[in-house]
Amino acid sequence: MTTIRDVAKKAGVSVATVSRFLNGSGYVSADAAKAVTSAVDELKYELNPVARSLNTKQSNLIGLILPDITNPFFPELARAVEDVALTYGYTVVLCNSDENPEKEKNYLNTLKKKYIAGFIVTSNQLDAPHYANMALPIVALDRAINDKIPTVSSNNREGAAMGTNALLERGCKNILFLRGPNELNPANERYQGFMDAIEASGAKYHVVTCPFHFSESQKITDEFLKAHKEIDGIFASSDVSAAGALKAAVTLGIKVPEQLQIVGFDGIAMGEMLSPGLSTVAQDVYKMGAIATRVLIKRIENQPVDQHFYEVPVQLKLRGTTKGVAE
Amino acid sequence: MTTIRDVAKKAGVSVATVSRFLNGSGYVSADAAKAVTSAVDELKYELNPVARSLNTKQSNLIGLILPDITNPFFPELARAVEDVALTYGYTVVLCNSDENPEKEKNYLNTLKKKYIAGFIVTSNQLDAPHYANMALPIVALDRAINDKIPTVSSNNREGAAMGTNALLERGCKNILFLRGPNELNPANERYQGFMDAIEASGAKYHVVTCPFHFSESQKITDEFLKAHKEIDGIFASSDVSAAGALKAAVTLGIKVPEQLQIVGFDGIAMGEMLSPGLSTVAQDVYKMGAIATRVLIKRIENQPVDQHFYEVPVQLKLRGTTKGVAE
DNA sequence: TGTCGGTGTGTAACCGGTTACACAAAATAT
DNA sequence: ATATTTTGTGTAACCGGTTACACACCGACA
Structure with a gap:
C-alpha cells in the first residue's frame, strides 16, 4: 500500500505539503502541486480514510x-x-x-x-x-x-383532507376512517386532515384506530363492515391498511368501487398491483x-x-x- | 475522551498490558487483569474502533x-x-x-x-x-x-417443479410459464424446474420471457391471454410477475381461480394482500x-x-x- | 547449581494520515 | 532601506490503538 510518505518522497516534498495539497488547505506552490499530482497517479496513491478519520474525528x-x-x-x-x-x-x-x-x-x-x-x-x-x-x-x-x-x-394534514374530499366528491355519504396509531405523529396529522374535510362536509363518519398492519386492518374492517352495511367509503391512513380494507371488502363480496370506495395513504408500489388498483394519497418518499x-x-x-x-x-x-x- | 493510556496510568500498568487484556492476547496476570477491569469501568473507557482498525486493517x-x-x-x-x-x-x-x-x-x-x-x-x-x-x-x-x-x-429448481405440479394437480391442462430474464441464474433454474414437471406430465404449455416487473408482466400476460383463451394456469417466476398476470386476468374478466389458476415464486408479503391471495412458492428469504x-x-x-x-x-x-x- | 521454558510486563515503533509551529523567501508597505 | 505581510515548506508531534522485542522472574529439570 502506498502511503502519503511514498508520495512525498517521489514528489520531493514533505508529507505536510502533500497533505495540504490533497486537502486544499494551506499554501502549496504550483510546482509542488504538479509534482504531487504526478507522484499520486504514478503511484496510484489512494488516501487511507481510516487514518484520516483517526485525527479528523470525522468519517464519511x-x-x-x-x-x-x-x-x-x-x-x-x-x-x-x-x-x-x-x-x-x-x-x-x-x-x-x-x-x-x-x-x-x-x-x-x-x-x-x-x-x-x-x-x-x-x-x-x-x-x-x-x-x-x-x-x-x-x-x-x-x-x-x-x-x-x-x-x-x-404534507400529511392537507393530504388527508385531499383523500377525504376525493371520497366525498365521488358521492360517499358514510365514511369509515382507519386511523393510525396514536403514537405516530403523521397518523395524528392525517386524522386532523380527515376531520377538517369531513366536518366541513357534514357527512357521516366513523373513526376506528387500526395499526399499519395488513391482517389487523383486514380483520378490523371485516368486522366493521359486517356491523355497518351503510359504509360507502373508507379512507385509510396507510396503504397497507387500505389493502387490508380492500381485501376485507372483496372477501365480503362488496363491490369496489361501485358499493364501496377506498383511498389509502402512502403511494407504495403495491397499490397498483391490487385489483382494483388502490387510489391513494401518494407521498413522494x-x-x-x-x-x-x-x-x-x-x-x-x-x-x-x-x-x-x-x-x-x-x-x-x-x-x-x-x-x-x-x- | 479516555484513551488506553489513561486506563494504563490509572491501573498502574503499561498500555501493552491493557491492550493485551482487552484483546485476550498474550499473558496478563490476575492482578493486572483486576486493576485494568476496574480502571476501565471507573473511567468508562471505550475502545476506539478507528484507531484499532488503523493497525489491524480490519473493521466490523x-x-x-x-x-x-x-x-x-x-x-x-x-x-x-x-x-x-x-x-x-x-x-x-x-x-x-x-x-x-x-x-x-x-x-x-x-x-x-x-x-x-x-x-x-x-x-x-x-x-x-x-x-x-x-x-x-x-x-x-x-x-x-x-x-x-x-x-x-x-432450491429453485425443485421449487419450480412444486409450483408447476400444484397447477397440474388442480387440473390445469394448458399452462403459461412466465420465464424470468436469461441473465438470472435463479430464473434459469426455475425454468428447469418447470420443464422437469411439465414434461413429465405431458400437459400443454407455453413459455414467455418476462422481466420481474409488474406492468411489463401485466402487459405481456394481457396480450398472451387475449391470443390464447385456452390457458387455464399461469406459473410465474416471481411474485411481482404473478401479480401482473393476476391483474391482467382480473382486468380481462377472467375468473381466478375458477377459469385460470396462478402460482408465483418468492413469497413476498404483497402476495397475501392481493385478491385473491397469491399462491406462491415461498422462499425463506x-x-x-x-x-x-x-x-x-x-x-x-x-x-x-x-x-x-x-x-x-x-x-x-x-x-x-x-x-x-x-x- | 546452571539452564531452560513458561509467565508477565514495559518500551517504543508502527498503522497512515493531519497540523501546530518554526522558519525562510518573496512581496508589499512605510 | 527597513518593517511587515504573505506565501511556501518541512519537522515532528499527534490521533488512539497494537505488537515486536527485550527483559525479568519463576519453577522445573538435569
Whole structure:
C-alpha cells in the first residue's frame, strides 16, 4: 500500500505539503502541486480514510435509522438516501431500530465511536435524551418534530383532507376512517386532515384506530363492515391498511368501487398491483429521503441550511378503488 | 475522551498490558487483569474502533451489495443480514448496485479502503475480475455460483417443479410459464424446474420471457391471454410477475381461480394482500440472509465453514389463486 | 547449581494520515 | 532601506490503538 510518505518522497516534498495539497488547505506552490499530482497517479496513491478519520474525528459515514426496512414505506426512502449519499461521497449504514429506544441508543453510540458524520432518523423517540445530547448533525424524517432537529415530512394534514374530499366528491355519504396509531405523529396529522374535510362536509363518519398492519386492518374492517352495511367509503391512513380494507371488502363480496370506495395513504408500489388498483394519497418518499440527505450533508459540511422544516407535497393518485377511473 | 493510556496510568500498568487484556492476547496476570477491569469501568473507557482498525486493517463493517433495495425481494434479506450482523457486533453498509459493474467496483474499492471485513453480494457480475481478485471474504446470495465463493440460494429448481405440479394437480391442462430474464441464474433454474414437471406430465404449455416487473408482466400476460383463451394456469417466476398476470386476468374478466389458476415464486408479503391471495412458492428469504451472514462472519473470523453451498428449502403456499383454498 | 521454558510486563515503533509551529523567501508597505 | 505581510515548506508531534522485542522472574529439570 502506498502511503502519503511514498508520495512525498517521489514528489520531493514533505508529507505536510502533500497533505495540504490533497486537502486544499494551506499554501502549496504550483510546482509542488504538479509534482504531487504526478507522484499520486504514478503511484496510484489512494488516501487511507481510516487514518484520516483517526485525527479528523470525522468519517464519511451516514447512519440511517428506521424502524424496519421490511415495512414497504422504507425501502424507497433508503434508496433515496443511499443515492444522494453516494453522489456526495458518503456511505450509508443501515440500522433497523424496531422503534426500540435501547437499540437506537446502541446504534448511536456504536457509530459515534466510528466518528460517523451524521444521522437520518425515523423514530418516535426523537425527544429522548440520547438524541438531545448528541453532538452530531441529525435530520428527522417523517416523524417527530423537534425544534432542535431539522425535519422532512409530507404534507400529511392537507393530504388527508385531499383523500377525504376525493371520497366525498365521488358521492360517499358514510365514511369509515382507519386511523393510525396514536403514537405516530403523521397518523395524528392525517386524522386532523380527515376531520377538517369531513366536518366541513357534514357527512357521516366513523373513526376506528387500526395499526399499519395488513391482517389487523383486514380483520378490523371485516368486522366493521359486517356491523355497518351503510359504509360507502373508507379512507385509510396507510396503504397497507387500505389493502387490508380492500381485501376485507372483496372477501365480503362488496363491490369496489361501485358499493364501496377506498383511498389509502402512502403511494407504495403495491397499490397498483391490487385489483382494483388502490387510489391513494401518494407521498413522494424518494424526494423526502433525498432532501433529508442533502440537508444532513449540508449540516455535516457546515454549510448554511435555509430552512428548518421541509414539507414535501403529496399527490392524489386515483385508481380503481374510486369511481371514475378504469383499472 | 479516555484513551488506553489513561486506563494504563490509572491501573498502574503499561498500555501493552491493557491492550493485551482487552484483546485476550498474550499473558496478563490476575492482578493486572483486576486493576485494568476496574480502571476501565471507573473511567468508562471505550475502545476506539478507528484507531484499532488503523493497525489491524480490519473493521466490523459488512457490505451488503444488492441490485435495488426497492425490489420487494430485498428488504427482508437486508433485515436478516442486519439482525445477524448486529448480534455478532457487525455493522451493515447498504449498497444499491443497480446491477451496474462500475457501481459495484466502486463500492468494493471504497469500502476496502475502510478495511471492511467482508461482503454479502447479490449480483450477476460475480465472475467479473473485481470479485475474483478480492482478498476479502465474500458470500454470494441468491445468484451466481462461483466455485471460489460460498453461495446461499433457494432450491429453485425443485421449487419450480412444486409450483408447476400444484397447477397440474388442480387440473390445469394448458399452462403459461412466465420465464424470468436469461441473465438470472435463479430464473434459469426455475425454468428447469418447470420443464422437469411439465414434461413429465405431458400437459400443454407455453413459455414467455418476462422481466420481474409488474406492468411489463401485466402487459405481456394481457396480450398472451387475449391470443390464447385456452390457458387455464399461469406459473410465474416471481411474485411481482404473478401479480401482473393476476391483474391482467382480473382486468380481462377472467375468473381466478375458477377459469385460470396462478402460482408465483418468492413469497413476498404483497402476495397475501392481493385478491385473491397469491399462491406462491415461498422462499425463506430471511433465512437465506441469516445463513449468508453467519457464513460470512465465520469466514471473517477464520472459523471453519463446513459447506460451500447452502440451499434453503422453499415452501408451497397455497392461497386464493389456486383452487381448493378460500380467500 | 546452571539452564531452560513458561509467565508477565514495559518500551517504543508502527498503522497512515493531519497540523501546530518554526522558519525562510518573496512581496508589499512605510 | 527597513518593517511587515504573505506565501511556501518541512519537522515532528499527534490521533488512539497494537505488537515486536527485550527483559525479568519463576519453577522445573538435569
